[in-house]
Amino acid sequence: MASFKRLTVIGISAALLAACGGNSGGGSAAAADSKPRDGGTLIVGQYQEVTQFDPNRQYSWETWRIDRNIYETLVNEDLSSPTGVPKIVPGLATSWTVSPDATTYTFTLRQGVKFTDGTPFDAAAVQFNVRRFIDPTFEYYDKVSAATMSLVYGDLKSFDVVDANTVKYTFKHPFLDYLRQIPNSGNAASGIFSPEALKKYGQDGLADHPVGTGPFTFQERVRGDHTTLVRNADYWGARPHLDKVIFKPIGDDQSRVAALRSGAVDLISRVPPDSVASLEKAGYAVPENKGVPQIIYYNFNYTNKFLQNKKVRQAIIQAVDRKTLAEKIYKGYAEAATSIINQGNEAYDASAVDYPYDPSAAKKLIAEAGYQPGQISFNILSDTTGQPTAEFIQQQLKAVGITASVQSFEWITYGTRSANLKPEDGLNLGEWGYVAPNWVKIAHGYSVAGRDGDKYSDTSADTLKAIDTAAYNADAGKSKELWQAAAQSWAKDATIFPLLSFNRYYAVSSRVGGFVWPQQDHYDLSQVWVAD
Amino acid sequence: MVRQILWRLVNLVPLLFVISLLVFFISQAGPADPIKDVLSQKMSAEQIEQIRQAYGLDQPAWSQYLHWLRDMFTNGGGISLSVRSPVSGIVYPAFLNTLILGAATVVVTVVLGVLIGFVSGIRHGRLVDRAAMLFVQIGSNLPIYWFGLIIIWLTAVWRNWLPAGGMHDLRGDGGFGDLLLHLIAPAFAASLVSMLIVARFVRAAVIESAQSDYIRTYRSQGFGRAAILGKHIGRNILPPIVNTTGLTVGSVITGVVFVETIFSWPGLGSVLLNAIAGSDYPVIQSGILLVAVTFVIVNLITDVLLDLLNPRLRHS
Numbered sequence: 001m002a003s004f005k006r007l008t009v010i011g012i013s014a015a016l017l018a019a020c021g022g023n024s025g026g027g028s029a030a031a032a033d034s035k036p037r038d039g040g041t042l043i044v045g046q047y048q049e050v051t052q053f054d055p056n057r058q059y060s061w062e063t064w065r066i067d068r069n070i071y072e073t074l075v076n077e078d079l080s081s082p083t084g085v086p087k088i089v090p091g092l093a094t095s096w097t098v099s100p101d102a103t104t105y106t107f108t109l110r111q112g113v114k115f116t117d118g119t120p121f122d123a124a125a126v127q128f129n130v131r132r133f134i135d136p137t138f139e140y141y142d143k144v145s146a147a148t149m150s151l152v153y154g155d156l157k158s159f160d161v162v163d164a165n166t167v168k169y170t171f172k173h174p175f176l177d178y179l180r181q182i183p184n185s186g187n188a189a190s191g192i193f194s195p196e197a198l199k200k201y202g203q204d205g206l207a208d209h210p211v212g213t214g215p216f217t218f219q220e221r222v223r224g225d226h227t228t229l230v231r232n233a234d235y236w237g238a239r240p241h242l243d244k245v246i247f248k249p250i251g252d253d254q255s256r257v258a259a260l261r262s263g264a265v266d267l268i269s270r271v272p273p274d275s276v277a278s279l280e281k282a283g284y285a286v287p288e289n290k291g292v293p294q295i296i297y298y299n300f301n302y303t304n305k306f307l308q309n310k311k312v313r314q315a316i317i318q319a320v321d322r323k324t325l326a327e328k329i330y331k332g333y334a335e336a337a338t339s340i341i342n343q344g345n346e347a348y349d350a351s352a353v354d355y356p357y358d359p360s361a362a363k364k365l366i367a368e369a370g371y372q373p374g375q376i377s378f379n380i381l382s383d384t385t386g387q388p389t390a391e392f393i394q395q396q397l398k399a400v401g402i403t404a405s406v407q408s409f410e411w412i413t414y415g416t417r418s419a420n421l422k423p424e425d426g427l428n429l430g431e432w433g434y435v436a437p438n439w440v441k442i443a444h445g446y447s448v449a450g451r452d453g454d455k456y457s458d459t460s461a462d463t464l465k466a467i468d469t470a471a472y473n474a475d476a477g478k479s480k481e482l483w484q485a486a487a488q489s490w491a492k493d494a495t496i497f498p499l500l501s502f503n504r505y506y507a508v509s510s511r512v513g514g515f516v517w518p519q520q521d522h523y524d525l526s527q528v529w530v531a532d
Numbered sequence: 533m534v535r536q537i538l539w540r541l542v543n544l545v546p547l548l549f550v551i552s553l554l555v556f557f558i559s560q561a562g563p564a565d566p567i568k569d570v571l572s573q574k575m576s577a578e579q580i581e582q583i584r585q586a587y588g589l590d591q592p593a594w595s596q597y598l599h600w601l602r603d604m605f606t607n608g609g610g611i612s613l614s615v616r617s618p619v620s621g622i623v624y625p626a627f628l629n630t631l632i633l634g635a636a637t638v639v640v641t642v643v644l645g646v647l648i649g650f651v652s653g654i655r656h657g658r659l660v661d662r663a664a665m666l667f668v669q670i671g672s673n674l675p676i677y678w679f680g681l682i683i684i685w686l687t688a689v690w691r692n693w694l695p696a697g698g699m700h701d702l703r704g705d706g707g708f709g710d711l712l713l714h715l716i717a718p719a720f721a722a723s724l725v726s727m728l729i730v731a732r733f734v735r736a737a738v739i740e741s742a743q744s745d746y747i748r749t750y751r752s753q754g755f756g757r758a759a760i761l762g763k764h765i766g767r768n769i770l771p772p773i774v775n776t777t778g779l780t781v782g783s784v785i786t787g788v789v790f791v792e793t794i795f796s797w798p799g800l801g802s803v804l805l806n807a808i809a810g811s812d813y814p815v816i817q818s819g820i821l822l823v824a825v826t827f828v829i830v831n832l833i834t835d836v837l838l839d840l841l842n843p844r845l846r847h848s
Contacts, residue, residue, distance in 0.1 A: 043702055049806055052616070143582050144616075204616040223622055225798035226702060246702050250796045254681050255697055259796070262688040262696035416811065 034513060040530040041244040042512065045256050045265035049224060049249040052207035055191035056133050056145035062269065064186050065522045066247050069229055071191025071212035073183045074107050074126075079524040082516050083291060085346055085435060088179050092121065092192060092213065102174035102474040103157075109165045113236050115194035116217045123161045128195035130159045130169075140195075142203055151188040151442065152181050174474035180346070180436035186521065215240040215526040224249065241514070241529035251410070253385065257507075260284065266509045266530065272385065273331045276504050285508045290335065291519035292505070293435045295342035296386070298393075298427040298497040299447045306376045307426055308456045313494040315365040316427075317355040319400040320393050326500045329388045337498040339487050340443055344501075344519045347437035347483040354491035354498070362400040373401025378426025380406050383414040386429045389499065393427075427497065435519060437483035440490070441471045448495045457493035466490075536839070540832055551824045552604075556597050559816045600817060609818035613811070622803060623818045629699060630788060630799035631826075632711075636719035637726075637784050642777055645727040649734025650769075654761065656739050664731070672728040676787055680721040680794035687717055697796035718795040722787045726780035733776045737769040771842050778834030785823060 050063040055071050058064065076091035093107035113121040131138040133145040134156055155175065160168040171178070182190045197211035210218045215237065216229035226248045231240050248265060250256040253272045259265045261282065271279065276286050300307045307313055322336035335343060339352035366376065382390040387408040394404045404426065409417055418428045430447065433439055444467055447453070454460035466489040470482035490496065506523070508515050514528045584590050588599065603610035608620025648668070652661040688696035694717050700706040701714075741747060742765060750760050789801030800819055807815035 041703060049802065057616070204611070208617055222625070222798065224626055224802050225699065225796075248698065248702065248796065249802075250697065251802065252793050252796075255684060255794050255796060258681075258684045258689050259696045259698075262684075262692065264688075264696045264698065264702070410805070413805070413808070416808070 034531065036241055036514060036527070036529045037531070038239070038241050038529070039243050040241075040532070041246060042242050042267065042525065042528060042530050043246045043248060043265045045248055045250045045259050045268040047249075047251065047253075047256060047268075047270040049251070050227065050247070053210035053218065053221070053227075054145075054207040055189040055193060055210075055212075056129075056142070056149055057207065058189060059148065059187040061186040061521050062247075062249075064189055065269075066227055066229070067189060067191060067210070068183075068214070068522060069216040069245065069525060070210050070214045070218050071189070071193060072214050073190045073192065074109075075179055075182050077183050077518075077520065079518040079520055079522075080516055080527065082287065082289065082518060084519060085291075085344075086518055086520055088183075091183065096179075098179070100474070102176045102178075102476075103171045105169045105171075105178060106162065107167050107169075109167065110236065111165055113213050114234065115197070115211050115213050116232055116234070117194050117197055117211045119194055119196045121192065121213050123164050123167050125195050126167050126192060127159065127161050128198075129192050130156075132198070134159065140198060140203070149188050152178075152185070152190065153188070173472040176473065176476055176479055177436040177438040181434075181438070184435055184520070186432075216242075216245060219244075238526065240526040242525065245525055260507055260509060263509070263511075266512050267515065268507050269505060270385070271504055271507045273329070273333050273502075273504070275507075276331065276333055279507050283510055285510070285515075286504050287506060287508070287515075287517045288333075288503050289344075289505070289517050289519070290503055291344040292501050292503060293342055293344035293433045293439075293519065293521050294431060294505075295337055295340065295433040295501050296334075296389070296499045297337070297340065297430045297447075298380075298499065299430050299451070300427065300453065300495060300497065301378075301421045301423075301425045302451050302453045302456055303421060303423045304378050304426050305423070306371075306378060309369050310457050310494050311365045311369040312371070312376060313497075314355050315362040315369070315400060316397065316402065317494060317497055318358045318365070319362040319402070320396045320497075321357045322499055323357070325389065325392050329392050330500065330502060333504040334500040334502045337500050339491060340440060340496050340498050341437070341484070341487045342433040342439070342501055344435055345433065345437055345439060346435060347440075347480045347487070349484050349487075352484065352488060352491070355494065359396075359400050366401060371401075374403060376401070377403035377405070379424055380404050381414065381418055381421075381425055381428040382406065382408045383429060384408050384410060390429070433501075433521075437479060438471055440483055440487050441467050443496070444490060448490075448493070453495045454493075457495055459489065459492050460495070463489040463493055533839070537832075537836060540835070544828060544832070547828060548825065551828075552601065552821060553597075555817050555820045555824065556600060557593070559813055559820070560593060560596075600814065603814070604818070604821075610814040612807075612815050613813065619814045619818050622815055623800070623822065626798060626800045626803040627819070627822050629797065630785075630792070630801065633715065633718055633722065633788050633792070633797055633799060634781075634784060636715045637722040637788060638777065638781065640719045640723040641727045641730055641780065641784065642773070644723070645730025645777075646734050646773060648727075649731040650738055652731070653735040653738025654742065654765075656735075656742070661735075665735075668728045668731055672725055674724065676721060676724065676790045677794060679724055680718070680791055683717050683721055684794070697794070699798060718791045718797055721794070722784060722791040725787060726777075726783050729780055729783075730773065730776050733772050734769055737772045738765055741765050741768045771838055774834060774837045774841060778830060778837075781830045782827065785826070 046062045048060060048062045050066055051058050051060050053067055053070065055067055058067055073091050074093040075096065076089050077086035078089045079086055092110050092113065094110050096105060096107045098105055109123060115121055132140050132142050133149040134153060135141055155172045156169060157172045158170045162168055191212060193206060194211040197209060198206050201209040208221065215232055215235050217232045219228040219230045221227040226246050229245045231243050250259055256268050257272065257275045260268045271286060279286050300313055302308055326334040326336045338354050339349065341347050341349060341352065380390045380394060387406065390406040390408065394406050397404045421428065432443065454464060466486040470486045473479060473482050506517055511531045512528060515523065517523060588596065600610060608618055609623060610619050612619050612622055648664050652664040655661045684696055687694040695701065695714050699714050700710050704710060747760060747764060750764065788799065791797065792799040792801035804816065804819045807819065
């Protein structure tokens with residue numbers, strides 16, 4: 001209830017602000033239309049404190065948005081276009097070949113590249129990186145990294161150094177999405193670190209002394225306050241425009257918006273839907289992206305006795321009008337989702353449907369499951385940003401005779417609470433997604449298989465088979481179709497509840513030029529500039 | 533006097549020991565699992581067990597406690613589970629920032645609280661008093677979260693007078709003046725409730741002593757108004773000021789944690805929130821222990837000050 005009070009006061013403060021009129025906008029000098037300028041400092045307001053700058057141990061998107069400037073990956077994505085699946089382009093590898101069965105990836109490494117500590121980047125450095133998370137006999141093997149990296153490298157059979165500038169990864173099964181997974185990570189990041197830095201600072205030391213080859217170099221991190229990167233003067237690629245980038249965590253939504261509007265920061269992530277219109281009116285850019293890899297969905301909790309019944313889960317999905325949710329609660333800045341394959345995914349299919357909105361069918365299902373109206377009750381767990389969504393769903397469930405109570409928490413606390421579900425919990429919010437279609441397998445593993453959810457559906461054996469078929473398929477031409485079939489099969493199990501994709505995420509001051517929100521969960525800062 | 537203070541200091545040792553036990557075992561009693569929280573996805577039971585062993589979490593609780601106690605003295609609190617770096621490097625700088633904000637908050641609390649209380653006390657029943665008491669009524673019921681946001685919107689967004697948050701200007705070079713500028717709004721927001729409590733106590737004390745017999749006697753003997761106010765009423769209300777200020781330090785600390793979130797102040801509040809969410813025991817334990825020690829020390833200082841100010845307490 002405390003959080004309800006909180007939301008009310010946010011409403012009042014927003015209203016008061018509107019009455020105040022607000023400051024006259026996004027900074028005095030406009031850079032958006034001007035020519036790129038070298039120099040200057042960009043300040044980014046992030047919605048979370050970052051985890052740690054060890055690529056193999058880090059998790060969270062906000063962390064990767066910093067780390068990817070320090071560490072580079074063998075292949076990269078061209079993030080300069082706001083629409084379309086980003087093209088895979090050379091990174092620390094200049095070229096690569098994939099075996100016809102998609103199990104073996106051979107990379108030719110870029111020559112003459114140095115880590116920012118002056119040591120050379122070569123096949124030995126890549127080998128050191130990979131052995132750290134796959135080879136228990138290696139002096140610098142790290143269990144924590146091994147566990148995190150298994151998300152992408154769990155099926156890696158062997159790694160070989162072919163010559164000083166060539167490396168080869170061999171997987172046990174075909175892995176078509178590997179190239180896409182390399183630059184695409186909130187966790188299990190494939191960024192290459194300097195082996196000398198790890199030796200010097202130790203297994204735990206890399207986190208605070210990151211050394212890579214990227215366009216920016218780590219300068220300092222003051223925990224809870226800021227992280228500063230400076231331009232890498234010896235960068236092998238195009239010269240970054242900015243001299244310095246500072247990332248500052250501002251966890252509170254309204255404070256983050258206020259920091260942008262006062263000019264303290266130039267760019268923020270996770271814009272509250274309520275603030276989109278007022279920010280645009282005040283001269284800030286809030287770019288729209290209809291190809292976001294992220295999707296907002298609910299997980300079912302299978303330790304809850306009601307939700308072990310497939311009919312009840314199906315009734316929940318049919319009771320909620322996702323279109324109205326996107327229009328009313330997200331003010332139209334979102335697109336309803338009826339499949340776990342998100343808008344920005346390579347296998348996105350706009351026509352995919354799970355169970356359509358039909359409250360009377362929902363009521364019938366509940367009766368068939370043997371429950372009277374009012375008998376089914378559970379908690380909906382959400383972070384505070386998702387609370388209006390949870391309350392909307394609560395209302396819609398009430399209409400079909402399901403009693404849900406909403407519990408919402410600050411984002412960080414929510415993370416713990418949702419990792420420790422109790423039997424009375426029913427639904428919990430998820431926000432994730434990738435460009436690579438094997439997101440379906442990752443999501444299914446996390447939301448269903450990892451929670452023993454496949455025990456509670458008569459069709460789950462078909463789904464597991466369809467997912468494996470898609471995951472181990474070597475024919476790129478068939479990939480999209482197979483993943484769509486897997487997602488369709490999964491939808492029938494009613495073991496995941498997709499809601500929508502949120503199409504406004506960043507807000508940018510007019511001081512900033514060249515900022516693009518690509519079809520990715522991160523952005524490229526190397527070609528961004530700021531006005532004087 | 534010195535002996536009394538020394539005796540109290542000696543008494544702190546068993547107290548701190550009990551606190552350390554409580555802090556350690558209560559934080560361990562939580563339902564969360566640090567390993568699951570830190571690396572929640574895609575791990576086999578075997579992998580989880582391996583990591584648990586690597587972090588020493590498979591040891592019995594008492595052994596973990598002794599280990600932690602040893603770490604507190606020799607190793608700055610051990611190593612954080614979630615970020616794998618020394619706890620001291622995480623907790624101490626944040627605690628220092630919280631102390632800075634806390635100290636500024638106490639200063640604002642005392643100065644404004646006494647000012648409001650004193651003025652409305654000597655103007656008892658007049659317009660100034662009524663206006664002040666209305667302000668106190670409304671103010672002490674305002675949620676800090678809301679109040680903080682309104683201050684930010686008014687002073688940083690609507691008018692560009694003060695920074696919107698943080699401890700220093702990220703574009704500038706910092707410096708003491710910059711820090712003071714950044715302290716104004718959060719210290720004011722954090723002090724609101726306790727400031728108004730102090731104001732009420734001071735007002736009541738002023739009214740009480742103004743109506744007491746000895747003041748009437750002074751007045752009848754022709755003592756000047758200034759002398760009576762400053763020397764007699766002023767001195768008599770000192771103990772309640774110290775007492776309530778000491779007591780409100782507790783609410784100041786909890787208030788500061790809230791205010792830190794709104795004003796993006798890099799203090800212990802956000803560190804503890806993160807640590808609790810991630811079940812990062814070593815960080816939680818060191819952080820809470822520091823807060824507990826601060827409480828104890830503030831209490832000690834309050835007691836000593838009261839003894840000094842009030843001869844009756846000293847002799848009994």
